[in-house]
Amino acid sequence: MVRRYCKAGKMRQGFYVGRVTYAMLVAPILVLIFLFFYVPVGLAFFWSFFLERPFGGGSQFVGMQNFSRVLSDPVYWEALRRTVVFMIIAPGLAIGISLVLALAADRGLRLSQAARNIVIWPKAVAGASIGVVFVFIFNPFLGIFSPINDLFPGLWNPRIDGNDAFATIVVAQVWNGIPFNFVILLSGLQAIPDMLVKSAAMDGAGSWRRILDIQLPLLTPQLFLTFVLEFVGTVVEAFGLIDTMTQGGPGEATTLLIYKIYVDGFKAYDLSGAATQTVLLMIFVIVMVLLQFRLEKHVKYER
Amino acid sequence: MKISFLAALALALGAAVPAANAAEIEFWYGNTGRVEEAIQNACEAFNAAEDTHSITCVGHGGYEAGMQKAIAAYRTGEHPVLIQFFDAGTLDLMLSGAVLSVEAIMPEVAWDDYIGGARSYYETSTGELYSQPYNGSTMIFYANMEMLGEVGVTDIPETYKGVVEVARRLKDNGHACPVLQRVHPWFSLEQFSARHGEAIASNNNGYGGLDAEYTFNTGLVAEHLVNIAAWREEGLFRLPADTPAGRNGFNAGECAMLETSSAAYGGALAALGDAVGIGFAPIYEGYERRNTLIGGASIWVMKDHEDASYDAARAFLNFVREHDQQIAFTRHTGYVPVTNAALETLKASDMADEPEFATADIGVASLNMPGDANSRGIRLGFYVQFRDVFIQEVTMALNGEQEIQAALDNAAARGNELLRRFEQTYQGVELP
Numbered sequence: 001m002v003r004r005y006c007k008a009g010k011m012r013q014g015f016y017v018g019r020v021t022y023a024m025l026v027a028p029i030l031v032l033i034f035l036f037f038y039v040p041v042g043l044a045f046f047w048s049f050f051l052e053r054p055f056g057g058g059s060q061f062v063g064m065q066n067f068s069r070v071l072s073d074p075v076y077w078e079a080l081r082r083t084v085v086f087m088i089i090a091p092g093l094a095i096g097i098s099l100v101l102a103l104a105a106d107r108g109l110r111l112s113q114a115a116r117n118i119v120i121w122p123k124a125v126a127g128a129s130i131g132v133v134f135v136f137i138f139n140p141f142l143g144i145f146s147p148i149n150d151l152f153p154g155l156w157n158p159r160i161d162g163n164d165a166f167a168t169i170v171v172a173q174v175w176n177g178i179p180f181n182f183v184i185l186l187s188g189l190q191a192i193p194d195m196l197v198k199s200a201a202m203d204g205a206g207s208w209r210r211i212l213d214i215q216l217p218l219l220t221p222q223l224f225l226t227f228v229l230e231f232v233g234t235v236v237e238a239f240g241l242i243d244t245m246t247q248g249g250p251g252e253a254t255t256l257l258i259y260k261i262y263v264d265g266f267k268a269y270d271l272s273g274a275a276t277q278t279v280l281l282m283i284f285v286i287v288m289v290l291l292q293f294r295l296e297k298h299v300k301y302e303r
Numbered sequence: 304m305k306i307s308f309l310a311a312l313a314l315a316l317g318a319a320v321p322a323a324n325a326a327e328i329e330f331w332y333g334n335t336g337r338v339e340e341a342i343q344n345a346c347e348a349f350n351a352a353e354d355t356h357s358i359t360c361v362g363h364g365g366y367e368a369g370m371q372k373a374i375a376a377y378r379t380g381e382h383p384v385l386i387q388f389f390d391a392g393t394l395d396l397m398l399s400g401a402v403l404s405v406e407a408i409m410p411e412v413a414w415d416d417y418i419g420g421a422r423s424y425y426e427t428s429t430g431e432l433y434s435q436p437y438n439g440s441t442m443i444f445y446a447n448m449e450m451l452g453e454v455g456v457t458d459i460p461e462t463y464k465g466v467v468e469v470a471r472r473l474k475d476n477g478h479a480c481p482v483l484q485r486v487h488p489w490f491s492l493e494q495f496s497a498r499h500g501e502a503i504a505s506n507n508n509g510y511g512g513l514d515a516e517y518t519f520n521t522g523l524v525a526e527h528l529v530n531i532a533a534w535r536e537e538g539l540f541r542l543p544a545d546t547p548a549g550r551n552g553f554n555a556g557e558c559a560m561l562e563t564s565s566a567a568y569g570g571a572l573a574a575l576g577d578a579v580g581i582g583f584a585p586i587y588e589g590y591e592r593r594n595t596l597i598g599g600a601s602i603w604v605m606k607d608h609e610d611a612s613y614d615a616a617r618a619f620l621n622f623v624r625e626h627d628q629q630i631a632f633t634r635h636t637g638y639v640p641v642t643n644a645a646l647e648t649l650k651a652s653d654m655a656d657e658p659e660f661a662t663a664d665i666g667v668a669s670l671n672m673p674g675d676a677n678s679r680g681i682r683l684g685f686y687v688q689f690r691d692v693f694i695q696e697v698t699m700a701l702n703g704e705q706e707i708q709a710a711l712d713n714a715a716a717r718g719n720e721l722l723r724r725f726e727q728t729y730q731g732v733e734l735p
Contacts, residue, residue, distance in 0.1 A: 051724075051727060051728040052728075053398075053399070053728055053729065054374045054395060054399065055374060055377050055378070055399035055400065055401040056377070056378050057400050058400075058729070058730075058731070058732065060730065062727075069724070075717070139547075140544075141546075141547035142547065157544060157545075159543070159544035159549070160542065160544035160545075160698065160701065160702050161702060162699075162702070162704075248691075249694065249695065249698060250544070250698045250699075250702065251695050251696075251698045251699040251702065251704070252695045252699075255695075263688075263691060264688065266367065266371055267367050267687055267688075267691075268685055268687040268688035268691075269370070269374070269392075269395055269685075269687070270685060270688060270724075272728070273724075
């Protein structure tokens with residue numbers, strides 16, 4: 001982690017004079033964060049202990065009742081299970097594929113310069129647009145799998161088969177995640193001193209050996225960063241894809257926690273239920289990130 | 304000096320008197336596309352005809368988005384005087400304490416003239432109309448008469464027995480999608496139960512109090528869904544998921560018959576032309592036909608505004624009720640007239656035979672069928688959430704993951720939990 005070189009008394013050595021200037025420079029963003037993050041989060045905590053009527057008036061304190069109801073609801077646990085499965089599969093694939101692409105691009109294969117550019121393009125497409133496109137691609141009657149349906153009618157139909165629908169969301173999320181991961185991992189690979197790889201090669205290490213023993217260990221900071229971002233991203237950013245592709249269905253097959261909160265709070269005006277789930281989701285994300293930062297102890301930043 | 308000051312004051316006051324009675328109000332609505340155009344036309348016409356008041360009509364891109372913004376606005380005291388809201392949220396607004404009933408603020412209006420199915424949906428258990436029906440639709444039955452003609456059928460079937468017979472003939476003739484059927488509860492539960500006079504929940508679908516419980520899982524609905532599953536196996540009924548064009552299967556010419564909203568008529572007419580035939584939604588034999596429920600939305604009056612704003616709101620509500628305004632709205636959108644008088648005016652005019660008005664007659668007739676205590680409407684808490692629950696459970700059943708009966712039992716049990724929580728949320732509030 002970053003070491004603190006300057007102690008409190010040595011602040012004056014900085015670019016600006018006096019604490020007020022610093023405070024004023026930081027204030028705008030702090031105010032924004034307070035207004036648009038801490039206030040809503042605080043309100044969600046508050047509402048999770050109340051039964052809240054949408055138009056206000058007559059909200060009543062119910063203690064932990066909202067939590068016990070949500071936590072005893074099998075539908076909630078199913079959504080949590082799906083979220084965890086999604087959190088494992090989608091980042092795993094998104095980072096795995098990006099890593100393969102980055103290693104290939106880094107080796108300076110033919111056309112790798114062009115590939116570097118092309119792989120980044122999808123980053124410019126918004127999640128919702130990706131969803132719309134994938135709905136067409138996976139259309140059971142017109143899409144790429146329609147020949148399968150011609151042979152075995154009804155085998156592929158994400159409109160009614162939950163597993164098929166879940167798979168389409170995973171594919172879209174992975175496709176969406178590859179460009180950014182690719183950029184991060186490729187820049188990490190290129191920052192590895194050439195001489196390490198070259199001297200390993202002179203010592204007779206083959207390309208697999210060099211990847212496993214030199215490139216991957218030196219890439220751990222970038223791998224860690226992509227994992228953290230992907231984990232959080234799959235929890236909160238899959239929303240756009242789900243909303244455009246499946247609206248949580250068929251059945252509940254693609255109702256992840258984040259989508260359930262949206263539906264309960266914004267479509268059904270169940271403010272207390274949605275607030276309770278928001279608090280639980282926040283706790284879940286915080287726990288996941290803390291676990292990851294325990295992992296970070298094994299990450300070496302020095303080269 | 305003093306005199307001129309007083310004169311100026313008097314002048315200013317004199318000028319201010321009419322201004323104090325004039326009001327600029329806002330009306331929030333959710334529709335888009337052609338319906339939005341029709342609403343904006345009505346607003347422009349109102350502003351052109353009115354010399355004291357004016358209205359600004361603000362679209363929010365959807366009923367739900369409009370409601371969310373209204374909730375936020377009401378909590379901060381920035382809410383509009385008039386807001387349009389859709390059928391399923393009626394109970395939320397009735398209990399919100401944020402609205403005034405239209406009958407209370409406009410006792411002089413002949414509310415009895417509103418068509419039966421529309422009145423009953425938006426009125427209290429004691430018959431007080433809370434909101435003014437605006438864009439009203441209902442469920443009707445569509446048939447592609449060319450396809451039916453190919454198998455020698457010239458009349459649109461009125462019972463499920465008849466529908467199935469026609470569907471078998473179509474299937475034997477090689478037709479891939481005789482009937483397109485959706486499982487959304489608006490189709491397979493609400494409109495279905497209403498026109499059969501069956502309750503979906505106790506207390507007459509909740510009109511009698513917040514302690515209602517779902518009962519549909521033991522009634523005719525269970526039988527109907529089992530039938531739909533069997534008919535789907537047989538290849539007579541198709542879900543949107545089973546057919547390439549999905550929900551547009553009828554307009555795309557894939558499916559021959561469909562029950563859906565009268566508001567879909569414009570699209571069907573544009574796609575299929577003269578081949579479109581419409582009739583009453585089918586019923587099972589042995590049942591007396593009851594009214595179908597109104598779909599679409601109504602206009603609500605919100606609390607905490609100036610008297611002048613309510614004058615403006617009254618003027619606007621009266622304006623959109625005028626016969627030529629209703630007829631213009633119907634022509635532009637395919638929604639039905641919502642007062643009997645407007646329908647009579649339409650029928651008496653030479654416009655009655657124009658294709659744009661074909662649904663008005665049959666839609667209003669369906670809404671005006673004799674009702675009973677179970678065909679008034681739905682007054683159940685967290686109903687929007689329940690709709691999702693119903694879709695989830697029934698979809699899983701139709702995908703073979705559980706039995707139909709188990710799906711309905713689950714949906715009813717989960718729905719009852721929602722009802723109990725809703726009851727607790729509104730503890731101490733009397734259902735009007």
